[in-house]
Amino acid sequence: MTQDARELWRSLDELADDPAFRERLHREFPTPVEAVTDPLERRSFLKLMGASLGLAGVTACTKQPVEKIVPYVRQPEEVVPGKPLFFATAMPLGGAGVGVLVESHEGRPTKVEGNPTHPDSLGATDVFAQAAVLDLYDPDRARVVTNVGEIRPWPTFLATLRAALAGQQRLRGAGLRILTESISSPTLSAQLQGILTQYPEAKWHQWDPAGRDTAYSGARLAFGEPVETLYQIDRADVIVALDADFLTCGPGSLRYARQFAGRRRPSEAERMNRLYVAEAMPTSTGARADHRLPVKPSEVDLIARQLAVAVGVAGVPTGGSFAGTAAEHVSRWIAAVAKDLQGHKGASVVIAGPSQPASVHALAHAMNAALGSVGTTVVYTEPVVTSPVDHSESIKDLVADMTAGRVDILLMMGGNPVYSSPADLTFGAAMAKVPLRIYYGSHDDETAGQSHWHVPQSHFLESWSDVRALDGTVSIIQPLIAPLYATRSPHELLAVFSDTPEKSGYEIVREHWIKTTGLGRPDDESDATPEFESRWRRWLHDGVMEGTAFAPRAVTLRADATAAAAALSGSGADIQFRTDPCVLDGRFANNGWLQELPKPLTKLVWDNAVIVSPTMAQQIGVETSFSYQGGERGQTLSEIVEVRYNGRSVRGALFPVVGHPDAVVTVHLGYGRRRGGSLLRGAGFDANAIRTSDALYVGRGVEITRTGDGYSLACTQGHHSMQGRGMVRALTKEEFLRHPEAVHEGFESPPRTLTLVPEYKYEGYKWGMAIDVNVCTGCNACVIGCQAENNIPVVGKAQVLRGREMHWLRVDQYHRGAPENPETFFQPVPCQQCENAPCEVVCPVNATVHSHEGLNDQVYNRCVGTRYCSNNCPYKVRRFNYLLYQDWDTPSLKLGRNPDVTVRSRGVMEKCTYCVQRINEAKITSEKERRKVRDGEIQTACEAACPTEAIVFGDLNDPQSRVSRLQAEQRNYAMLADLNTRPRTTYLAVVRNANPEVGA
């Protein structure tokens, strides 16, 4: 296959290659600078410039004020100033926990890394774990107990609640309701069970706006019990995902991504797996698929049904068929997938996504059973969450009780139900009938605003708790820091119901495990034996409890498992509700790092949108255009549309996404928040306003009408464009095996002798990086990891619209093929650390120079902000502080900064340094131990976060290092090698394991 650089495209404008678009793209100066051509403007511009130059000179004359040193009074033994400590803990999210190691500088948690011994982390982290530090230091967090907005001391709250509970004693708790999210903490479950025993008539309800309850319902349908389904992706040759974004979304995704990537190495071509994905909204998993089928979400059921029949599942009611021209393609797709599945019996797996109804999950279970995968690629265990109820039914019951006036005390533990519950339940109105409403949450959000009492919640980095991983392994959550404010952990809150309301979270968690292990002293059960003490220390140190994983469970498929059909009635377009990839259900809406993170596939920041296919957008009549400024930045201009569904409507900006099927509208939850922070206001629209309990994930009959109002979406897809030129190289496995050199065909790479100056010899270390585009899932963990490690500021939507986002590492996204269903590639782009760096030769003040190990150093204190370097960088990886983006004043944010990295100010250029602070640290350690730095000893922040090990850093002078071996592979190529920049960062080409029988 010969590769044409123009095959790859980033946006539809680029694909169409419209002359007007080209003109805009090549226009050098963004609009603000054009104003200077006006003579009067020019004069005032020069005046301002002169004045600022003069003032800049004057400010340089100040002397530094005297600083204070504040040593400890009694220094803790293990604390060495300047040396960070790492503590194992776990981050609970979505009813399961991911084990993490948290870096602590003199007691301040600054950075989260994965815990290699934890089964759901394996050393990697997702964006939420990486951004957890910013959540902890969020200045908008609730700090005190309040009663209808007034600050109240804790004892007042305690007295009120205990008086109300005394009234419930007689009623056996008939008026007490507790609403929680999914819970997998053994201690919290025991506490809740204790309350339910104490108040037998009380009820515990659960609501997660996008949990995994459909998966449990599916298991109940298939096996009669809500078992947990675990996949062993590393044992699967063929994987079929039915609307399942299992690589980047939900508990276990980090492990699945690692296992998936382990079998995508073309160097072991015979072990390469094959992934088929049928989905509506394009996801990261779909982008990594060898064959992706865009279908309406309601059609996934039909596909599962036909696939089940084809692989030999008995008793599947057929019915329904695909209409139109696509029908033939779909049936060929299904036939090819079925054949592939049957050819790999026992080594294949079918995965159903959590937004699909129970019937699809049951079909997937039936297929896995028929294909002999149970016990090999699919393992069933008991559920990780305590009491896996149907959340939709659970919250409906609660609303019914509240409306009927049967609820006297409502305790809501997190989840912000007023915002996140389905619109038809009118939770807020029903709640108003409850005489005592208590909300326990981290922010003063929508629910807090309608509650009598708001008890602030401790962050998981400040509290003792425990949580189970997806396979059941328990981790103790240990705090890294004492609560910053007067907050409480969930255990401390529930202790209010017991005889010991002031018991600390530490005691509660410990006593639970003393009781569970039976290792208490005979005379006093709550006091630990030395045996328990040593185990406890081991658990805290390792971050996991050995041997607590659930044993696989034998299940039998019910005969009528696949009998139920889930066809949607009605006509019209489908609507699909998804959690947002960055702010989830809205719980991270006040986290600037996550808000400013370009979402995979849409590349939107600070907004959600009404997502449709380009064809559908055309039918609606909305034209979106990318408005370029200065060639590499700009914004997407769109129009607000009204989405009407089931008599409810919401207004949001329309955004076409390539690969999205027609007649489907996708909206993401988590935006349109009204209360609970300073960052979330005005961002996006609230999709919950049209989400009803009968169609939580998929509905039919949505209508879209134009409003004519324009809207600017901050979409970074057009930013930092390198204008074609074959950034990603991709071929199929057959092509690669037949002729591996095809990767380099059509690209020239100048000889190393093409230089005027003699070649510099890098003695000692020669740092380099290899990025395997083949396994990158575009999950963005590296981007947030880099942001947390390197003190990178958040700039806000207005600045992103001008292309001024500060991420040192960006994930570029390219498409190839027809816009209806293109191939999608993700390419992380940090500074390439060119040996012949174009930025260095143009800097007038030597602020960017080469180190003797080949790093392209950036010296902030020398930089005067000419931006020549950025202009001359072909990779567009340099970031300029146009304004004072860094928050220098908010005290809580200062705590979270990495003390080893300079905090940059206005007017300074910055960029990726390969985490030079980590390199220096490792070099100093190795020098003191009189040895060389070992391979893998230095992990850059992006490398450490990556779930698929796509990023590898190391010494190129060591031929045995992982990076040297990767760069020696035939797939290895340098981006824009023809410019003779000799980048130290190179890429490994994509090799797709295509099935020729599927066809295009």
Place this chain on the structure above:
Amino acid sequence: MPQIFRRSSNAVARLSILAVVLLVGAGLTLLWVLQRSGWYTDQRVAREQPIQFSHERHVGGNGIDCRYCHTSVEESSSAGIPPVKTCMNCHSEVFAQSQYLKPVRDAFESNRAIKWNRVHDLPDFVHFDHSIHVSKGVGCTTCHGQVDRMPLMWQEQSLQMEWCLNCHRNPDRYVRPRSAVFSVNYQAPPDQLELGARLVADYEIQKLTSCSTCHQ
């Protein structure tokens, strides 16, 4: 029409050109001198402290090793300022009632830290690691001077980049045997350059002058 300017004006004009050049030169020289002077760098300016702690007494008089208080100098970037507990190790017995030590006792009892005035203050964009310097044979007194003769602590060197680079470029002029790193009485031998060259080879001292060595 008579001449407005007399002939001697030419000389004045020439002189004034010279004067401008000299003035500008003098101004620049003044700036050059000023920004290297102790006024700007705080070099050799003794700094007041909340407690009149004397290195002269403790190091010179009592012969206490640097590492008794600056405990992390061999393992961390920071040498460490001792916690109040370290003072109280001795001063709960020695001069236990001294008026000068009242702030120390108060801090210890009330658990409130003592706020010392920083003497050696590098800019925030510079990262300095004590442990590697100590491990490569840079003595304490090489940078910090004869602390055993400082009643109040001052900054002995300018701490300007040219001073750092001077040693980073010519380490052989300054290194000493590892065994003498913490000695305050160490005198460089007459054959320092010879010894230095040998130590540079033995300790594998590199001439690190890349920007990212210190600026990270």
